[in-house]
Amino acid sequence: MKTVTLAHGNGGAENQELISKVFYKAFKNEILTKSEDAAVIEDGNLAFTTDSFTVSPLFFNGADIGKLSICGTCNDLAMMGAKPKYLTCSVIIEEGFEIKSLEKIVKSMKNELEINGAIIVSGDTKVVPKGSVDKIFINTTGIGQILQKGISSNLISSEDIIIVSRDIGCHGATIFAAREGMDMNSDLKSDCASLYPQIKALIEAGIKITALRDATRGGVSAVLNEWANQSDICIEVQEDKIPISDEVKGICELLGFEPMSLANEGTFVMAIKKEEALKALEVLQKFENSNNACIIGEVTQQYPKKVVLNSAWGTKRFLELPTGELLPRIC
Amino acid sequence: MQLELKDLYDGFRDAKTIKAYKKIIEEDAKKLNRTINIMEVCGGHTHTIMKYGIPQLLPSNIKFIHGPGCPVCIMPKERIDHAYILSMQDDVILVTLGDMIKVPGSNGSLQDARSKGADVRFVYSPMDCLKIAKENPTKKIIFFAIGFETTTPMTAALLDIVIKQEIKNIFFHINHVTVPEVMRELIDSRDEHVDSYNHNIDAFLGPSHVSVISGSKIYEEFPKNYKKPVVVAGFEPVDVMQAISMIVKQFCEDRCELEIEYKRLVTYEGNIKAQELINKYFQKVCLFKWRGLGNIKDSGLKLKAEYSKYDAEVIYKEILPIEEIEDHKLCICSDILRGMASPTDCTIFGTACKPNKPVGSCMVSSEGACAAYYKYGNLLK
Numbered sequence: 001m002k003t004v005t006l007a008h009g010n011g012g013a014e015n016q017e018l019i020s021k022v023f024y025k026a027f028k029n030e031i032l033t034k035s036e037d038a039a040v041i042e043d044g045n046l047a048f049t050t051d052s053f054t055v056s057p058l059f060f061n062g063a064d065i066g067k068l069s070i071c072g073t074c075n076d077l078a079m080m081g082a083k084p085k086y087l088t089c090s091v092i093i094e095e096g097f098e099i100k101s102l103e104k105i106v107k108s109m110k111n112e113l114e115i116n117g118a119i120i121v122s123g124d125t126k127v128v129p130k131g132s133v134d135k136i137f138i139n140t141t142g143i144g145q146i147l148q149k150g151i152s153s154n155l156i157s158s159e160d161i162i163i164v165s166r167d168i169g170c171h172g173a174t175i176f177a178a179r180e181g182m183d184m185n186s187d188l189k190s191d192c193a194s195l196y197p198q199i200k201a202l203i204e205a206g207i208k209i210t211a212l213r214d215a216t217r218g219g220v221s222a223v224l225n226e227w228a229n230q231s232d233i234c235i236e237v238q239e240d241k242i243p244i245s246d247e248v249k250g251i252c253e254l255l256g257f258e259p260m261s262l263a264n265e266g267t268f269v270m271a272i273k274k275e276e277a278l279k280a281l282e283v284l285q286k287f288e289n290s291n292n293a294c295i296i297g298e299v300t301q302q303y304p305k306k307v308v309l310n311s312a313w314g315t316k317r318f319l320e321l322p323t324g325e326l327l328p329r330i331c
Numbered sequence: 332m333q334l335e336l337k338d339l340y341d342g343f344r345d346a347k348t349i350k351a352y353k354k355i356i357e358e359d360a361k362k363l364n365r366t367i368n369i370m371e372v373c374g375g376h377t378h379t380i381m382k383y384g385i386p387q388l389l390p391s392n393i394k395f396i397h398g399p400g401c402p403v404c405i406m407p408k409e410r411i412d413h414a415y416i417l418s419m420q421d422d423v424i425l426v427t428l429g430d431m432i433k434v435p436g437s438n439g440s441l442q443d444a445r446s447k448g449a450d451v452r453f454v455y456s457p458m459d460c461l462k463i464a465k466e467n468p469t470k471k472i473i474f475f476a477i478g479f480e481t482t483t484p485m486t487a488a489l490l491d492i493v494i495k496q497e498i499k500n501i502f503f504h505i506n507h508v509t510v511p512e513v514m515r516e517l518i519d520s521r522d523e524h525v526d527s528y529n530h531n532i533d534a535f536l537g538p539s540h541v542s543v544i545s546g547s548k549i550y551e552e553f554p555k556n557y558k559k560p561v562v563v564a565g566f567e568p569v570d571v572m573q574a575i576s577m578i579v580k581q582f583c584e585d586r587c588e589l590e591i592e593y594k595r596l597v598t599y600e601g602n603i604k605a606q607e608l609i610n611k612y613f614q615k616v617c618l619f620k621w622r623g624l625g626n627i628k629d630s631g632l633k634l635k636a637e638y639s640k641y642d643a644e645v646i647y648k649e650i651l652p653i654e655e656i657e658d659h660k661l662c663i664c665s666d667i668l669r670g671m672a673s674p675t676d677c678t679i680f681g682t683a684c685k686p687n688k689p690v691g692s693c694m695v696s697s698e699g700a701c702a703a704y705y706k707y708g709n710l711l712k
Contacts, residue, residue, distance in 0.1 A: 003446050007687065014687060240346070255455070256429075256697070312346035313353070313568070315384025317707045323687050 012322035047082035062190030066108030082144030156231035172262030193266030237297035343567030352572035373538030374401030374698025381707035396670035403696035411436030484605035512630035539593035546601025623664035662691035
């Protein structure tokens with residue numbers, strides 16, 4: 001690892017290597033090394049997180065960078081069972097950026113803050129010469145109040161089963177289709193959405209959640225691998241149970257991608273005790289954004305620290321962490 | 332009829348059909364008193380076989396051996412170095428397909444070149460070069476063309492447009508290779524150490540996309556002259572299972588033929604228009620070096636001399652090295668590509684050689700045998 005490449009930002013193996021060998025090495029502490037979606041601080045009462053957003057194109061079917069920048073941070077808080085409360089917002093803008101586009105982005109941010117019941121309480125603006133950034137970069141940092149304590153990806157056991165909140169890969173597939181100007185006649189749209197309403201409903205229904213994680217970069221594949229590793233368990237997934245839309249499957253077919261590795265921005269994975277699963281599904285399926293939530297797998301001890309994908313025709317293979325830059329296959 | 336995206340895969344991954352073929356193959360394989368080694372020539376098939384766990388469905392006397400058909404894996408370091416050097420020119424935008432940018436040359440990969448400031452872009456179609464050329468009129472767009480018969484017509488089509496529209500800033504570095512020549516090489520090559528033609532190939536699974544262009548006719552010589560059956564197969568698990576059952580049936584019935592499983596698109600003659608376009612602009616090169624396999628007679632294509640003003644290899648002759656580079660000593664890709672060894676036989680497999688830091692050619696692209704074993708092969712029976 002001599003220089004940083006795009007592969008180091010893939011949410012997969014190289015990304016983890018960069019984080020552990022450079023950042024964790026320097027900043028190591030008990031809170032950070034738990035590797036949760038948000039840091040749990042102040043005796044487990046507060047969740048604290050930060051995220052930066054760069055996306056091309058800035059506006060895409062289903063969302064834009066503004067909505068993304070609020071959803072991303074609020075979702076990280078929600079994944080620790082927290083209600084998003086206070087956010088900061090820092091923007092780095094390229095010289096020449098249109099004010100009209102900026103206003104559109106900020107309006108999206110405002111709408112999404114309202115859904116979460118959160119407010120921006122501090123911010124920063126930098127303008128840099130043309131070419132120094134790609135149009136606009138946004139960083140948001142958030143603090144949330146934890147409503148259910150003890151949610152952790154380090155505590156998953158054989159008593160848990162794995163639920164995915166909706167069909168996967170929509171965001172990644174939409175961005176690829178938009179970026180490469182693929183002229184597609186489809187309803188493909190990013191899943192970008194705030195997840196706090198669903199988490200709130202689960203907690204209010206008295207459901208005890210073991211672990212939650214939104215499947216952003218690296219997709220469901222990265223989440224399951226991280227969980228298997230952190231909790232020293234084997235996660236066995238039934239391939240035909242994973243909800244994937246025809247559009248996403250089609251894009252993956254054309255470009256040679258795995259839907260399980262594609263990014264999501266409004267989809268989460270949940271580990272929950274078997275006896276609570278049906279009740280949780282009932283709550284989730286009432287939401288439009290998670291009306292096809294379903295159980296995709298179970299926790300076993302067959303291959304600790306590994307994720308096993310079982311096919312409908314009786315074969316099995318490991319589902320590995322995504323590696324390298326996501327590139328289309330040649331033929 | 333409008334083609335829906337789901338038509339690309341629907342039905343071809345049906346569990347019932349796959350299980351039915353499993354049963355047929357098992358029954359037929361019982362009638363054989365020997366092991367059948369089937370070489371899938373194409374990396375796309377290797378990828379499918381490993382991803383869908385096909386070996387787990389087959390009886391122990393039906394085995395796969397993995398062929399050399401991955402255009403990324405077989406690209407020798409010399410050619411990658413060319414791409415790297417071209418990309419580092421101030422006024423050049425180097426364009427290529429997909430994961431070609433990950434392949435390491437002597438100085439690093441195109442990905443490394445990009446992190447050092449080179450303008451390297453990957454495209455889904457060579458036609459995207461037209462847009463890049465228009466948006467960057469002061470730059471020279473060099474298309475680093477790779478692939479088998481499948482991707483060659485698109486390169487030819489791009490050149491056709493460049494000539495007809497008199498576009499001045501698109502150039503070509505041609506690395507197109509052909510399938511039958513390498514198949515012949517695998518059967519004909521002699522192992523110097525044991526002084527024998529000791530390949531293990533009993534039959535071939537022919538890549539369907541190649542035959543969509545070239546027709547199934549390009550494989551005719553293998554059953555005829557070499558007594559190796561060929562079944563041209565699609566890339567879905569149902570396709571592969573059906574093709575395997577067709578091959579096993581041939582052995583059971585003591586036949587040796589060229590058959591097409593992928594009848595939905597492949598014909599004997601292929602796409603004549605595409606073949607004409609290729610013949611118009613390309614000619615065979617006497618020797619093309621394959622990473623891991625060395626020089627193979629007539630296995631590559633280059634632009635005809637009359638189109639040399641579009642040929643980056645000619646234009647940049649002064650700065651492109653011609654010295655040959657040896658493959659890594661510990662790497663056994665050569666044996667793997669010839670079907671004589673399995674990826675797991677290699678001492679550096681998964682240790683010094685991994686997909687994100689490949690030493691040998693088979694670990695480079697997701698379609699290489701070693702990369703497929705690394706990614707999907709841990710639960711093989």
